[in-house]
Amino acid sequence: MADTATPNVIRRADYAPPAFLIDTVVLEFDLVPERTVVRNTMRVRRNPDASHASNLELMGEQLEFVSAAIDGAPFANAHAHEHGLTLDNVPDNFELTLTSLCNPAENTTLSGLYVSGGNFFTQCEAEGFRRITYFLDRPDVMATYTVTLRASKADYPVLLSNGNLLEEGDLPDGRHFARWEDPFRKPSYLFALVAGKLVALEERVKSGSGKEKLLQVWVEPHDLDKTRHAMDSLINSIRWDEERFGLELDLDRFMIVAVSDFNMGAMENKGLNIFNTKYVLANPETATDTDFANIEAVVGHEYFHNWTGNRVTCRDWFQLSLKEGLTVFRDQEFSADMAGGATDEAARATKRIEDVRVLRQMQFAEDAGPMAHPVRPESYVEINNFYTMTVYEKGSEVVRMYQTLFGRDGFRKGMDLYFKRHDGQAVTCDDFRHALADANGRDLAQFERWYSQAGTPRVSVRTRYDAAQQRYSVTLTQGYGDTAPATRETQKGPLLIPFAIGLIGKDGTDLPLQLEGEAKASASTTRVLEFTQTEQTFTFVNVAQEPLPSLLRNFSAPVIVEYDYSADQLAFLLAHDSDPFNRWEAGQRLATRELLTLAGRAATGVPLQLDDSVVAAFARVLTDETLSPSFRELALMLPSEAYLAEQMAESNPAAVHAARQFVRKRLANALRKDWLAVYEKHRTPGAYEATPEASGHRALKNLALSYLAELDDPAEAVRLASAQYDAANNMTDRSAALSALLNASAANGGSVAAQQALDDFYRRFEKEPLVIDKWFALQATQRGSAQRPVIEIVRKLMTHPAFNLKNPNRARSLIFSFCAANPAQFHAEDGSGYAFWADQVIALDAINPQVAARLARSLELWRRFTPTLRDGMRAALEKVASQVKSRDVREIVEKALA
Numbered sequence: 001m002a003d004t005a006t007p008n009v010i011r012r013a014d015y016a017p018p019a020f021l022i023d024t025v026v027l028e029f030d031l032v033p034e035r036t037v038v039r040n041t042m043r044v045r046r047n048p049d050a051s052h053a054s055n056l057e058l059m060g061e062q063l064e065f066v067s068a069a070i071d072g073a074p075f076a077n078a079h080a081h082e083h084g085l086t087l088d089n090v091p092d093n094f095e096l097t098l099t100s101l102c103n104p105a106e107n108t109t110l111s112g113l114y115v116s117g118g119n120f121f122t123q124c125e126a127e128g129f130r131r132i133t134y135f136l137d138r139p140d141v142m143a144t145y146t147v148t149l150r151a152s153k154a155d156y157p158v159l160l161s162n163g164n165l166l167e168e169g170d171l172p173d174g175r176h177f178a179r180w181e182d183p184f185r186k187p188s189y190l191f192a193l194v195a196g197k198l199v200a201l202e203e204r205v206k207s208g209s210g211k212e213k214l215l216q217v218w219v220e221p222h223d224l225d226k227t228r229h230a231m232d233s234l235i236n237s238i239r240w241d242e243e244r245f246g247l248e249l250d251l252d253r254f255m256i257v258a259v260s261d262f263n264m265g266a267m268e269n270k271g272l273n274i275f276n277t278k279y280v281l282a283n284p285e286t287a288t289d290t291d292f293a294n295i296e297a298v299v300g301h302e303y304f305h306n307w308t309g310n311r312v313t314c315r316d317w318f319q320l321s322l323k324e325g326l327t328v329f330r331d332q333e334f335s336a337d338m339a340g341g342a343t344d345e346a347a348r349a350t351k352r353i354e355d356v357r358v359l360r361q362m363q364f365a366e367d368a369g370p371m372a373h374p375v376r377p378e379s380y381v382e383i384n385n386f387y388t389m390t391v392y393e394k395g396s397e398v399v400r401m402y403q404t405l406f407g408r409d410g411f412r413k414g415m416d417l418y419f420k421r422h423d424g425q426a427v428t429c430d431d432f433r434h435a436l437a438d439a440n441g442r443d444l445a446q447f448e449r450w451y452s453q454a455g456t457p458r459v460s461v462r463t464r465y466d467a468a469q470q471r472y473s474v475t476l477t478q479g480y481g482d483t484a485p486a487t488r489e490t491q492k493g494p495l496l497i498p499f500a501i502g503l504i505g506k507d508g509t510d511l512p513l514q515l516e517g518e519a520k521a522s523a524s525t526t527r528v529l530e531f532t533q534t535e536q537t538f539t540f541v542n543v544a545q546e547p548l549p550s551l552l553r554n555f556s557a558p559v560i561v562e563y564d565y566s567a568d569q570l571a572f573l574l575a576h577d578s579d580p581f582n583r584w585e586a587g588q589r590l591a592t593r594e595l596l597t598l599a600g601r602a603a604t605g606v607p608l609q610l611d612d613s614v615v616a617a618f619a620r621v622l623t624d625e626t627l628s629p630s631f632r633e634l635a636l637m638l639p640s641e642a643y644l645a646e647q648m649a650e651s652n653p654a655a656v657h658a659a660r661q662f663v664r665k666r667l668a669n670a671l672r673k674d675w676l677a678v679y680e681k682h683r684t685p686g687a688y689e690a691t692p693e694a695s696g697h698r699a700l701k702n703l704a705l706s707y708l709a710e711l712d713d714p715a716e717a718v719r720l721a722s723a724q725y726d727a728a729n730n731m732t733d734r735s736a737a738l739s740a741l742l743n744a745s746a747a748n749g750g751s752v753a754a755q756q757a758l759d760d761f762y763r764r765f766e767k768e769p770l771v772i773d774k775w776f777a778l779q780a781t782q783r784g785s786a787q788r789p790v791i792e793i794v795r796k797l798m799t800h801p802a803f804n805l806k807n808p809n810r811a812r813s814l815i816f817s818f819c820a821a822n823p824a825q826f827h828a829e830d831g832s833g834y835a836f837w838a839d840q841v842i843a844l845d846a847i848n849p850q851v852a853a854r855l856a857r858s859l860e861l862w863r864r865f866t867p868t869l870r871d872g873m874r875a876a877l878e879k880v881a882s883q884v885k886s887r888d889v890r891e892i893v894e895k896a897l898a
C-alpha cells in the first residue's frame, strides 16, 4: 500500500555496495553565473565487492550534458536523463571525462553550485554534488580531488576549494585560475568551492605536533570587524580536540567562509567549511550572548566533523547519526568545557540544561508525531528531511550514554579504537558501537535498540522504604506509552538505560549509596544503575532514614521519568538537590504541573489561581545569592508554551498562553521588589565582556526585565526598558529591552515607546542583515493583542522592502518565527495563521524545497490539537498537498495526513 502511494521510498535494508568505485577526480570549472562549464575526469573501476553491472549509472540533476570520453576517446553510449547519465557497456577500469553545464545564477535551491551576493558557493550534502557534475553521489564512494577554478579576476578575485593550494595565476582576457588539491579521500558531499570578492582574517597557529597551520575566516569586506570571535572559537576547537580526544588538524590550511544565503547553519566541507553568516559574524553591537555561544558551538561542531564525519564517514545516509549524533555530543562537551572546564559542575550544568530543554521541546515532539523515526532511520523519501532533532540531538544523547556507562576514559578508549579501525573508511553506527563495546570489554547488543527503536521511552518509578530493615527499593519499569502504529512497529524490547540516581536525606544532603550485595557504600553519592529489563528493582541497604530520590541525574538517558512527587518534595529538591540539573528539573516539574492544571482550567473557562507555595519556591530561587545568575535565569524561566501544549491530552495553545501569562503576571506582581533588586544588581556596566559570567548577569537581569514588563502597571518597566535600550552598548541588552517594550505595550494595544524603539532599531542597523533578521523576528514573536493580532503585523512586514523570501535567514526570521515560535498567535481560532502558513509553504516550495519542507513541519502535530483547531489545520495541509511539487514537502505533508 504505502509502496504504491510513495514509490520512491529508499530503504536501509536495500543497501548494496556501488558497482563501480571512483578513485580520483579532477575537476575544472569555468565559472560564469548563468553558464558554468564543468569538466570532470575520473578514474573509475569495477568494485570487486559488488555484483556485476555492465552499465555505469551516474547521478545528475539540473545539468546540461555536453560530452563524454573514455580513455581520451569520445564515448557515444552515454545517455543523459532526468536523474543522471547512463554509460552502456563500460570497461573494467578506465578514465572517464565528462563535460556538462549548470546555471548557478538561477539556482534558488541553494543546493549544488549557486550565486549569493554576486559570489559563487556550493552546498553538496546530502545530494548536491550531482547538481554540479555527474557522479556516484553517495558517501561510500571516496576519492581524492584536484580542482581547478577559472573565473574573471575582477569579479572573483578569490578562488577557494578543499585542501591545499597548488598554484594560481593569470589567464588571457582578464581571467585567472587557482588549482587546489585535497590529499584526503573523501565522499562527494564534502566537496566545496567558493569564488568571489572576499577578505580573510588570518592567523597562524602551531598544532600539537608543532606543525604550522594557516587559519582563515573569509567574509565580505564590510564584515571583517565581526570575525574575531569565530577565529577564537576555531583556535579553541583545535586545541580542545587535541586535548580531549588526541585528534589533530590534518591539513596545512583550514578555512571558514561566511555566506548570507544558506539553508542551514554550516557545512563541514574538508578544509573549507562554509557557514551561514549567522554562525560567523559577531561583535558586541550586532550579536547577542546567545549568538556568541552559538557561533562557538557551530564552529566547534564543523571543525570536529573533520574527524567524526570526514576522516571516518558514513557508509550510507541511514547512518547519518554516526557523524551527527557524535559530533553534536562533541560540540556539547566542548561548550561545557569552555564554560566550566572539567570540574565546575554548576557551569557545565547550565549547558546541559539548555541542551536538554531543546531535546525535550523539539525531539520529544518529533518522536510523538508522524515524522517519528529511529536515530538510524529505516526509510526515507528525501534524505534532507532526516537532518532531524532525532538524528542530531537524540543521537547525541545516545553517544553520551556510552560515556555515562564507561566514564570519560572508557569513552576515550572507544573513540581511539574507532579511529584505529576505521580511519579513511565509510562505516555504520554498528561499527561505532562495536568499537565502544570492544574497547571496554562489554557486550552492547542490547544497546543497539537505541538506534532502531523510535519513540520516547518512559520510565516509571516506584519506591518503598522499609524502616525496620533500613532498605530502600527502587522499582523501574520501562515502556513507550501510547505510540502510533508505525512507531510501535520499531519497538522490539527493553533498552539498556543508564539511570543515574541519588538519595537525599531530610537535611538536604546526599545519603551514602550501597546496593544490596555490595560490601560498602560507594564513594560517589550518585549511582548509574544499569536498567536493562522491562521491570527491575534496585535495593539500597543501610538507608538510615527515608530518602527522597533524585532521579535520572544530569539527565542520564533521553527518557521521560514518571514519579509521583508532591509539590513540597519538588520544592525541597529545588532547594537542595546536589545535582544542579535535577535542581532545575524539580522547578520545571513544579511549574509544568501547575501550568497544566491552569491551562486545563483556562480551556474550560474556570477562573485561575496560583498556590502561594509555588510563588514562594520561585522567590527562594530568585533571592538565593549562592546560585549562579545563569542557573537562576534558567530556573526562573517557565517551560515554553510549545512544550506545555505538547503535554496536554489535547494541545490548546490559547489556554496554555493564558495560563502561562497568568503565572508570569502573578510572579511579576508578587515578587516585584525582588525582580527590581535583581535587575539593579546584575547590571554589567563598562565595556562588554563575552564571558559566561557576564552573560549570566545579563541573562538574569533581562529575565527580570521581562517579568517586570508583565506588571499590572508596566510604567516602571517601560522606563527601565527605554533607558536600557538607549544606553545599551551590546545587542543582548538592546534586543532584550526592545522585546520588553513590545510585550509591555501589547497589553495596551501598542505604545509610542515601543514603536519609537522599533523604528530606531531599524535605522541603526539597516546595513546589518543579521540584525534586521532580529527586527523581523522580534515582531513576529511578540505577544500581540486582540486589537492588534500578530498575523496582521506579519502580513504587513511581508511587503517591507527589506523582506526577501529567497533568503532563508530572512524567511525564517519572519515566517518561521511566527509559525513555529508564536503558538498563541499562530493558532488563532479563525485559522488565519494556517492559511498564511499554506501560502508560504507553497511559495517557498517553488524557490527552495529544503526550506519549504522545514516550514511544512510546523503543522505535523495537528492531530494532537484541540478539535476546534484540527479542521483548519487539516484543510491547510490538504491545500499544500494538492499544490506542492517537491519531494521534500510532499513527504512531510503526506506523512502528516496519512
Ligand code: B3K
Pocket (backbone or CB within 6 Å): 125, 126, 264, 266, 267, 268, 301, 302, 305, 324, 384, 387, 850
Ligand atoms: N552536515 C551539515 C548538514 C547538511 C544538511 C543537508 N541538508 C551540517 C552539520 O551538521 O554540521
Ligand code: ZN
Pocket (backbone or CB within 6 Å): 301, 305, 323, 324, 327
Ligand atoms: Zn554536523
